[in-house]
Amino acid sequence: MAHIDEAPQAATPPDRAGAPPQGREKKLATRDRLTVIAMVTVPLVLVLALVWVPALGSVVLSFGTWNGFGDLDTIEWVGFQNYKDIATIYPPFWPAIQHNLIWLGFLFFIPTVLGILLAVLLDREIRGSRFYQTAFYMPVVLSVALIGFIWQLFYSRDQGLINDVFGTQVDWYGDPDINLWAVLVATGWRHTGYIMLIYLAGLKGVDASLREAAAVDGASEVKTFFHVIFPVMRPINMIVVVIVVIESLRAFDIVWVINKGRNGLEVIGALVAQNVIGEATRYGFGSALAVIMMLISSIFITLYLRNVFREERRG
Amino acid sequence: MSLSRSSAVPRSALVTMAASRRSVLRGLALSGLAVGGANLLAACGGDDSGPSSGSGATVKFGMNEVEGAGPAYDRLKAMADAYAKDTGTDVKINSVEHNTFQESINTYLQGSPDDVFTWFAGFRMAQFAENGLITDLSDVWPIDGMSDSFKEASTAPDGKQYFVPKDYYPWAVFYRKSVFDENGWAPPETKDDFMSLMDEMQGKGVTPFAFGDKDGWPAMGTFDILNMRLNGYDFHMSLMAGEEKWDGDEVKLVFDTWRTLLPYHQADPLGRTWQEAATAMGKGECGMYLLGTFVADAVADVADDLDFFTFPELDASIGADALDAPIDGFCVAAGGQNQEAAKAMIKWLGSAEAADIANDNADVPFIAANSGASTSTYNALQKKSAEVVGAAANIAQFMDRDTNADFANTVMIPSIQDFLKNPDDIDGVTASIQEQANSIFG
Numbered sequence: 001m002a003h004i005d006e007a008p009q010a011a012t013p014p015d016r017a018g019a020p021p022q023g024r025e026k027k028l029a030t031r032d033r034l035t036v037i038a039m040v041t042v043p044l045v046l047v048l049a050l051v052w053v054p055a056l057g058s059v060v061l062s063f064g065t066w067n068g069f070g071d072l073d074t075i076e077w078v079g080f081q082n083y084k085d086i087a088t089i090y091p092p093f094w095p096a097i098q099h100n101l102i103w104l105g106f107l108f109f110i111p112t113v114l115g116i117l118l119a120v121l122l123d124r125e126i127r128g129s130r131f132y133q134t135a136f137y138m139p140v141v142l143s144v145a146l147i148g149f150i151w152q153l154f155y156s157r158d159q160g161l162i163n164d165v166f167g168t169q170v171d172w173y174g175d176p177d178i179n180l181w182a183v184l185v186a187t188g189w190r191h192t193g194y195i196m197l198i199y200l201a202g203l204k205g206v207d208a209s210l211r212e213a214a215a216v217d218g219a220s221e222v223k224t225f226f227h228v229i230f231p232v233m234r235p236i237n238m239i240v241v242v243i244v245v246i247e248s249l250r251a252f253d254i255v256w257v258i259n260k261g262r263n264g265l266e267v268i269g270a271l272v273a274q275n276v277i278g279e280a281t282r283y284g285f286g287s288a289l290a291v292i293m294m295l296i297s298s299i300f301i302t303l304y305l306r307n308v309f310r311e312e313r314r315g
Numbered sequence: 316m317s318l319s320r321s322s323a324v325p326r327s328a329l330v331t332m333a334a335s336r337r338s339v340l341r342g343l344a345l346s347g348l349a350v351g352g353a354n355l356l357a358a359c360g361g362d363d364s365g366p367s368s369g370s371g372a373t374v375k376f377g378m379n380e381v382e383g384a385g386p387a388y389d390r391l392k393a394m395a396d397a398y399a400k401d402t403g404t405d406v407k408i409n410s411v412e413h414n415t416f417q418e419s420i421n422t423y424l425q426g427s428p429d430d431v432f433t434w435f436a437g438f439r440m441a442q443f444a445e446n447g448l449i450t451d452l453s454d455v456w457p458i459d460g461m462s463d464s465f466k467e468a469s470t471a472p473d474g475k476q477y478f479v480p481k482d483y484y485p486w487a488v489f490y491r492k493s494v495f496d497e498n499g500w501a502p503p504e505t506k507d508d509f510m511s512l513m514d515e516m517q518g519k520g521v522t523p524f525a526f527g528d529k530d531g532w533p534a535m536g537t538f539d540i541l542n543m544r545l546n547g548y549d550f551h552m553s554l555m556a557g558e559e560k561w562d563g564d565e566v567k568l569v570f571d572t573w574r575t576l577l578p579y580h581q582a583d584p585l586g587r588t589w590q591e592a593a594t595a596m597g598k599g600e601c602g603m604y605l606l607g608t609f610v611a612d613a614v615a616d617v618a619d620d621l622d623f624f625t626f627p628e629l630d631a632s633i634g635a636d637a638l639d640a641p642i643d644g645f646c647v648a649a650g651g652q653n654q655e656a657a658k659a660m661i662k663w664l665g666s667a668e669a670a671d672i673a674n675d676n677a678d679v680p681f682i683a684a685n686s687g688a689s690t691s692t693y694n695a696l697q698k699k700s701a702e703v704v705g706a707a708a709n710i711a712q713f714m715d716r717d718t719n720a721d722f723a724n725t726v727m728i729p730s731i732q733d734f735l736k737n738p739d740d741i742d743g744v745t746a747s748i749q750e751q752a753n754s755i756f757g
Contacts, residue, residue, distance in 0.1 A: 174586015
């Protein structure tokens with residue numbers, strides 16, 4: 001990383017030598033100016049083309065019905081009909097909202113907390129900590145399709161390990177009252193390792209002298225963590241919160257692998273896919289669902305950005 | 316951590332954060348270049364050289380089976396290999412997992428599809444024909460050995476053919492002969508026979524019907540057959556076309572009958588795949604299973620012991636002469652690069668020779684649509700299938716092939732699953748289906 005920081009300096013020694021420090025911005029060499037312009041426009045164009053245009057496209061599409069065949073002029077504009085249908089006659093919608101929120105709550109309170117706890121324990125350099133790190137992180141490396149399959153081996157009603165060992169007949173993936181929780185366990189299994197690794201990396205970066213100072217002042221381990229380490233880890237904590245929110249709102253892959261997000265596993269992401277990506281091509285309807293998902297996400301994004309900006313102003 | 320500073324945030328972290336912002340930007344720019352470069356490359360690879368058909372031509376062949384998926388793959392592969400060998404055509408196989416292929420078909424056809432691809436007869440073929448996504452094959456027809464009913468099934472509403480049938484399979488009630496013999500059971504002819512057979516099975520601790528609907532589509536087969544038995548084939552097809560009411564008495568009768576039959580089915584179907592249900596029948600835990608002949612693939616070890624009967628009549632005035640027998644086959648994608656070679660290949664794929672090659676190279680043969688194909692490799696099950704389908708007065712393709720894909724996938728699958736979860740709320744389910752049907756069929 002260090003050479004990246006120094007690269008511009010190496011390229012512009014004459015300017016730096018000749019110009020007074022405060023006026024440097026106004027006297028950029030042509031080459032620097034081009035670099036800056038390129039640095040701004042290229043990402044801007046990419047963001048516009050890859051994020052904003054498709055997002056606005058979804059919003060526009062959500063006001064029409066289109067089966068995806070033929071040109072765009074075959075779109076029939078129906079106003080808010082899709083939104084009205086979603087809220088009134090589309091049975092999977094409200095359960096999906098509920099499931100996404102449960103997902104968020106669960107990920108936040110169980111796997112995240114567990115991941116942080118594991119990170120703190122592993123940070124203490126206990127014997128075999130490398131091994132534990134790898135073991136807990138392993139699920140993150142596996143593809144979600146594989147995770148769905150692995151857990152299918154546990155959960156299958158007739159041939160699964162859990163029912164076999166305990167002699168039960170619980171329909172883990174099929175019973176709409178429990179399959180969400182069964183899936184959350186599988187997701188949490190993966191999510192724990194993810195959070196653990198991020199947090200562990202953060203903990204390694206905490207200045208050792210802080211701990212020493214706390215120890216000298218006679219603080220207990222627990223107190224040190226909550227009153228010294230945890231506040232210092234604020235940037236990492238924010239990242240963890242953002243990751244949890246994003247992961248729960250975009251929850252999709254594992255339910256898709258299991259049963260295409262039906263029967264108790266409805267989540268917004270899966271509903272969008274059912275209507276748009278699958279054989280069905282209700283592009284308008286699916287886009288309306290995607291827009292709703294986008295609106296929900298923007299609530300969290302706004303909250304997060306406000307927090308970050310307030311932080312920057314203060315700092 | 317020797318670089319101690321008084322700041323609350325470790326210096327290393329600050330450096331990392333600053334650097335990472337830059338490297339992210341740089342990464343974005345680089346990936347932008349990479350994307351652009353890939354497009355350029357793709358644009359260069361567009362035109363295939365070589366003759367348009369015959370020796371040296373290239374045909375891209377998209378198939379909805381992958382290696383290791385069993386005999387279905389072996390058969391398609393054998394056909395493609397034989398065609399490549401006989402004609403010197405370079406057949407490039409693109410094999411995709413069955414359900415994935417089906418679910419991505421729209422984007423596939425509108426993107427850069429293979430020249431020839433595996434597909435199904437029925438509404439889903441007709442829909443692509445209407446939208447110009449598949450090629451008119453009327454100059455490929457007639458094909459020696461293809462009967463009029465198969466030609467009919469390959470014809471879109473505009474009167475032209477867009478499809479070449481390969482094989483078909485009936486949906487029927489499968490059972491193990493040895494289990495039936497042991498217990499002195501016989502295939503039922505009437506509703507009374509049927510009900511007493513199921514009661515007897517339950518008395519002996521055997522679940523009469525294996526049942527799994529985790530994937531959502533298998534239960535459609537039950538709906539289809541009940542509707543055809545209770546309301547007749549014509550009503551069924553009009554209902555599929557969106558011309559009848561889903562909340563009318565006819566459909567309620569179907570669900571109500573289904574509700575009375577549910578106690579004879581395996582419990583908790585929504586967590587069970589059809590393979591698992593088939594295994595339960597194979598092990599003798601369940602007496603019967605209503606499924607397509609592909610059930611034999613899941614219980615290969617007892618496949619010789621399988622037999623079937625068509626679903627018995629439930630209403631004497633309607634009889635039992637209609638059934639689901641979906642036809643699989645091939646289409647030529649309008650977006651394919653080499654139409655000429657594709658048509659040459661698809662014509663061959665419909666021939667008796669192609670069917671024989673496929674069947675000689677797989678453990679389990681298919682039931683060829685071409686009447687000239689040899690039946691010597693057929694097992695008893697398939698010989699019977701051919702007879703049963705030949706004798707049926709009316710053949711439906713299956714709900715998700717006979718109706719609008721949007722409706723089948725986003726409305727009927729969840730609705731039937733809702734019904735299976737809560738069989739007593741028939742009015743609620745049918746009303747919800749009708750509301751959504753209004754919204755989709757317009």
